[in-house]
Amino acid sequence: MADCPSVTDAEHVTDTRYPQLPLPEPAAWKALLALCTGFFMILLDQTIVAVATPDFQEHLGADYNQVIWVTSVYLLTFAVPLLVTGRLGDRFGPKNVYCVGMVVFTLSSLWCGLSENVGQLIAARAVQGLGAALLTPQTMAVINRVFARERRGAAMGAWGATASLSTLTGPVLGGVITEYVGWEWIFFVNVPIGVLSVIAVMVWVPAIRTSSRRIDPLSVLLSMVSVFLLVFALQQGEKEHWTWWIWIMVAVAVLLFAAFVRQQVVAESAGRDPLMPLSLFEVRNFTLGNIGITAMGFAVASIPLPITMYYQQVHGLSPLGAGLMMIPQAATSLVLSPLVGRLSDRYSARRFGAFGFTVLAASIVGMTVVMSTGVSHYWTVVALVGLGVGNSFVWAPNSASTMRDLSPHQMGVGSGVYNQTRQLGSVLGTAGVGAVMQWRLTVTDPGSAFGQAILLAAGVILVGTVTSLMSRDTYGVSGDRRVPAGRDDRRADGRADTGTAR
Structure with a gap:
């Protein structure tokens, strides 16, 4: 890679090894499809594991702490290297690093399924987290390079819909596999998807100029x-x-x-x-967007466990039944995410984000009321639909607003920072809500304990409402809106960006 032209000295030079960016629309959507295949697999793995946890705990004879570490070690090895893996994409090419990460993730998934004891499973999950860390930052970095500014919101909407689809598929598929096939297959299912993802990325994702500067x-x-x-x-x-x-x-x-x-x-x-240029944080929306996604990671990672435990331990649902209860949230988000993504290219992304964060907080409070009052668990469907609405109004607008004003050579490191803050939020959420849940279980009934635990996430998510309102509007489509003074709106190909911000 040392002979590759750097972003700084060859960004505007025609080179047949690298296509002109952004790509034509059909080619950009093919690249997105290839990347979303791997993104789907990572999220699918997380949701399936959550549903199947009680089953492999029983079959492997694991205690509670060991079961926690099956998830915790994955989050640890995922979160720790994200800044570094984002920069590796800049140095060696996001396409190359993505493929390496996917191979590591796929092989470690096979190892997870073949584990004969909980120690082997924890070790395999640690390697799996490293694979996820390698490939995750590359997804957003490529999307923000191959799509024109005025189409990035739509692309992020599709990206958000992929997350919703995995949320919809994971609990149901996990319940079916756990009950009728065996917990090992929650990991084996990753293998064919991983192979398909590597092939698609090799064919459809373009090579992108790398930086030769030493990290x-x-x-x-x-x-x-x-x-x-x-x-x-x-x-x-x-x-x-x-x-x-x-x-x-x-x-x-x-x-x-x-x-x-x-x-x-x-x-x-x-x-x-x-490794993390401080100039990134001179971009107002990047700084605020990272605070918002930290709050989002806190909520998204922390509330599924108390909710699924509520369904299974309070109302006696099976893993499949608990998974089916989550369908309203995922289906709502799946339908709305692409629409919200397209609209965020034309209208105020910050207002969309503020609305989404507020709806999320209100829906979590509603879920707490249902869980704590002992009424039928079917009333949680109303809150779950609200969670789906909130999710769809946060993911694409917040991501597009955060990354839209970065220059092309900042996309890799920017994506690494964005994903690391999200993962740190996830770790904080898991630890915080888990601690409150264990505390409340000692002093009140399980339904109330599970409901009260997620209130912490409702409070944190309101931080996202504030940061969204503090951010500046960014638009993908040109109009009469003015560009802030001092901002460089040149793209990697030397042409002026058509998008504006205020």
């Missing part, structure tokens, strides 16, 4: 160690009763992150490529 190694070390310490401390805090050494880990993580930020300035001044 600062100290930045990599500081980033990974600080994130590891923080995530591990949050995951183990409740189990260890938040003892003194947990808080020491948190403090060290904060200090190392401060050193990491300082190192970005040093690396840039020395001519090395900073």
Whole structure:
């Protein structure tokens, strides 16, 4: 890769190895389809595992802590390297890194299914998380490069619909597989999808110019160690009763992150490529969008477990029955996401996002009321539809608004930062809601405990409402809206972008 022209010195030079970006519309949609196949598989894996957890706990003779680590180790190895893997896409090409990540994820899925004890399963899930970390940032980086500015909202809408489809398919498929085939097949199902994804990406996703600048190694070390310490401390805090050494880990993580930020300035001044250029955060919508997606990750990762446990432990539903109850949320989001994505290219993405975050918070409160009052669980359908509406109004508008004003050579690192903040939000949510749930289970009935636990997510999600309202409107389609002073609206091909912002 060393002989590839860098973004900085060859961005406007015609090179037959690299197609002109953005791609023509049909080619861009083919690339999106290929990438969404892998994105679908990752999300499908997470939802299937949640439904099948009680089954493999019984078959592998695992205790509660071991079961928690089947999920926690995946989140750990997924979250820790995301900044680095985003930059690897810039250095070696997002297409190449995506394919490597998909191969790792597929092979480790096979290993998960073949595991003979819970220790092997935890190890395989750790490798699986690493594969997911390699491929996830590349998806958004490619989408924001191959689509013209005025079509990125529509593309993100399709991306959000893929997430909804996996949410719809996962619980149902997981319930069917667990009850009628065996828990091993919740992992084996990834293998054919992974093979299909690699083939599609090789054929339909274009090669993209890479950067030849050397990434600062100290930045990599500081980033990974600080994130590891923080995530591990949050995951183990409740189990260890938040003892003194947990808080020491948190403090060290904060200090190392401060050193990491300082190192970005040093690396840039020395001519090395900073792992996370601080100039990214000079873009107002990028900063606010990352705060919003952290809140979204908090809610999305934390509320499914209390809800599915409520269905199974309070109302006696089977894993399949619990999965079927989640259909209204996923179906609503699946229908609305593409429409909202297209509309966010023409209208105010920030207002869409604020509406979505607010509906999510209100729906979680509604879910709490139903779960805590002992009424029929079928009343949760109303709240689940609200969750579907909120999801569809957050994913595409927030993603498009966050990434739209970045320059092409910032897309890889920007995607890495965006995905890492989302994953950190997921870890915080899992730890926070899990701690509240365990606390409330000791003092009240299970239905009330599960309902009260998710109220924490409702409070956090309102942060997204505030950040959406604070952001500036960005539009994909040109009109009479003015471009803010000082913003460079040149694309990688040297032509002026038609989109504007205010």
